[in-house]
Amino acid sequence: MKKVMTPRERVAATLNFEEPDRVPICIGSSGASVNDAVYFQLKEYFQIEGDVEPFRSGHGDNIYDPRVFDKLGGDFRHVFLKSNQDYKAATTEDGGRINEWGVKVIRVGKFNEWMSHPLQYATLEDLDTYAWPKPYEGNRDRDLKADIDYWYKETDFAISTRSPSRGFWDLGIQLRGFDQFAMDMILNKPFVHKMMEKILEVLLAYYDVLLSTVGPYVQIVETQDDLAHQNAPFMSPDAYKEFMMPYRKELNAFIKSKAPQAKIYQHCCGSVRKLIPYMIESGIEVLNPIQPLAKEMDTGKLKRDFGKDIVFFGGIDLQERLAGPPEMVEQEVKERIRDLAPGGGYILSPANVVQPDVPIENLILLCELAREYGQYPLDIEKLK
Amino acid sequence: MINKVIEVLSMNNPELVKSTVEEALEAGLTANQIINEGLVVGMNGIGKRFRAGEIFVPEVLVSAMGMQMALERLKPLLKEGENQAKGKVIFATVQGDIHDIGKNLCCIMLEGAGYDVIDLGTDVSKEVIANAIQEHNPDVVGLSALLTTTMTEMPVIESYLQEVGMRGKIKLVYGGAPITSKWAEDHGADGYSEDAAECVELVAKFVS
Numbered sequence A: 001m002k003k004v005m006t007p008r009e010r011v012a013a014t015l016n017f018e019e020p021d022r023v024p025i026c027i028g029s030s031g032a033s034v035n036d037a038v039y040f041q042l043k044e045y046f047q048i049e050g051d052v053e054p055f056r057s058g059h060g061d062n063i064y065d066p067r068v069f070d071k072l073g074g075d076f077r078h079v080f081l082k083s084n085q086d087y088k089a090a091t092t093e094d095g096g097r098i099n100e101w102g103v104k105v106i107r108v109g110k111f112n113e114w115m116s117h118p119l120q121y122a123t124l125e126d127l128d129t130y131a132w133p134k135p136y137e138g139n140r141d142r143d144l145k146a147d148i149d150y151w152y153k154e155t156d157f158a159i160s161t162r163s164p165s166r167g168f169w170d171l172g173i174q175l176r177g178f179d180q181f182a183m184d185m186i187l188n189k190p191f192v193h194k195m196m197e198k199i200l201e202v203l204l205a206y207y208d209v210l211l212s213t214v215g216p217y218v219q220i221v222e223t224q225d226d227l228a229h230q231n232a233p234f235m236s237p238d239a240y241k242e243f244m245m246p247y248r249k250e251l252n253a254f255i256k257s258k259a260p261q262a263k264i265y266q267h268c269c270g271s272v273r274k275l276i277p278y279m280i281e282s283g284i285e286v287l288n289p290i291q292p293l294a295k296e297m298d299t300g301k302l303k304r305d306f307g308k309d310i311v312f313f314g315g316i317d318l319q320e321r322l323a324g325p326p327e328m329v330e331q332e333v334k335e336r337i338r339d340l341a342p343g344g345g346y347i348l349s350p351a352n353v354v355q356p357d358v359p360i361e362n363l364i365l366l367c368e369l370a371r372e373y374g375q376y377p378l379d380i381e382k383l384k
Numbered sequence B: 001m002i003n004k005v006i007e008v009l010s011m012n013n014p015e016l017v018k019s020t021v022e023e024a025l026e027a028g029l030t031a032n033q034i035i036n037e038g039l040v041v042g043m044n045g046i047g048k049r050f051r052a053g054e055i056f057v058p059e060v061l062v063s064a065m066g067m068q069m070a071l072e073r074l075k076p077l078l079k080e081g082e083n084q085a086k087g088k089v090i091f092a093t094v095q096g097d098i099h100d101i102g103k104n105l106c107c108i109m110l111e112g113a114g115y116d117v118i119d120l121g122t123d124v125s126k127e128v129i130a131n132a133i134q135e136h137n138p139d140v141v142g143l144s145a146l147l148t149t150t151m152t153e154m155p156v157i158e159s160y161l162q163e164v165g166m167r168g169k170i171k172l173v174y175g176g177a178p179i180t181s182k183w184a185e186d187h188g189a190d191g192y193s194e195d196a197a198e199c200v201e202l203v204a205k206f207v208s
Ligand code: B12
Pocket: A059, A060, A061, A108, A109, A111, A113, A178, A226, A228, A229, A230, A231, A269, A270, A271, A289, A291, A294, A318, A319, A351, A352, A353, A355, B096, B097, B098, B099, B100, B101, B102, B103, B105, B106, B141, B142, B143, B144, B145, B146, B147, B148, B149, B173, B174, B175, B176, B177, B178, B192, B193, B194, B195, B196, B197, B199, B202
């Protein structure tokens, strides 16, 4: 009989590119949580009584309830900052409210969406006087110390932070407007650099608040930035190197200084392959979500080309397979494990927040199959 | 000279496009020639290079801006009868969905190719689409969805347009990351395209 590892040991091994007892599973990270509607279905299915307080509002996923994730068999606990308790949002005539970044948030269908672009017409000087968020205010780290003490000392779960904010490009296109910010990269370079500097300041402060409490205890620190769409990165690799990488490097170095033992994770949707070498160079050690149907995201090739340098986290397709018939879910689990798990360096999860079109039976099946097919040593015959 | 107009569009410099257009006019080319043999051809090439992964979204947007500036100068110079759009297209991102980057790119490329484009924005209901068809009488209606949970809105719109007797008046095309050509075909579309360059070819097929 091989030794059964604790979740923390399992994740530690795979992050070190060693084969643990089985492929670790994550439900509940910033890039692999479940939509609230899915959460309530799961809660009912598992007959879990009593509500937990949502940790935020206005996103697709606002509830973090380990009781549900444990039923699915996740290996992780996540620690994260809460919202600013002193922030009073101004409201707009059309029913929106202004968030801390100065962006108007409006309800669209089931989601509250970030809609306006407050820096669209801004000049360089405006960036100095803009009311940037103040991460040190608002008691965002409330409960954090108690959470980390408990999870770290009293349990053997793997521990990761969730991402406290969107990333450089995400915020750039939101604040400036997509078209304008994209064109700034060619026509107004100083503006892009200054914007990135300002965003870096805010992000550093967020990570300072978060990691001053939990830094020494976590195995993964999550960051995010959606740099790619279905067919390509939004920007050329050269533009990434010029505008994103310098600030990324600083952020990553800061995270390492506060959590030297932890691996830095970046969530980045879409066809990101062309940027992976530079993400690695900037200090990213774990890549999420690996959208297998996006162009150039063949998981076998990714593992071959980058598998020694970066841990893959995610991989289970949400654009077709996870909402499909059970055979499709099974095929998906086998393919991802076969491609990504050899030699460790793989944590299995859905390739984004699970949406309400996925039947909960499929999600439950996914986790069962992942435990079955994810046993090391891998049975490659069975995975065909 | 016309080759210079084509080339300059991809040089990431809208001001240079403008001055090149002036040169072309001085050299005796007509506005119509500069647009149709120069700018439209150039923009078409941009779309192809984007599809091939040689250039990225910022480059496409800057080229489109150069084109826009050139058109502002040239359109008033067009002669009677030359100023006709090739056709009219309505675009919308379906209800519940706010992804608009891809839709906007399609609109830009279509405008660049000489179509009249009416962009209804994001999170658009079937009623608003029907009203817009009534008002504008387009040749083609393009629907965009980026989520598996909102792409299901497309066949709903399709049957609604049947119900209100408008389906036969237009060609309906679908697009967005989760859509495939097979799915579009099975769910009531007349056409599908994977990217903005192909979208122009698709629309051209229906308008000619
Ligand atoms: C940017 C982005 C966002 C931005 C959108 C900003 C904006 N103003 O558009 C923000 C952050 C707001 C966002 C929000 C969400 N997103 Co989002 N998003 C993306 C991302 C990274 C890129 C999309 C994009 O801009 N592509 C760039 C353009 C150029 O490409 P395109 O849209 O595909 O368009 C091209 C073609 O498809 C075609 N085309 C497009 N439309 C049409 C129409 C016609 C008629 C034709 C012919 C052609 C055509 O031409 C275009 C140009 O070449 C994708 C990742 C991906 N793989 O696509 C996820 C993605 C689409 N999002 C996803 C999700 C889950 C969400 C959220 C639900 C997250 C949440 N909150 O829980 C919300 C939902 C918001 C809502 N109500 O719509 C998932 C969807 C999964 C699924 N089940 O379908 C994706 C696939 C990411 C993933 N990893 O799985 N998102």
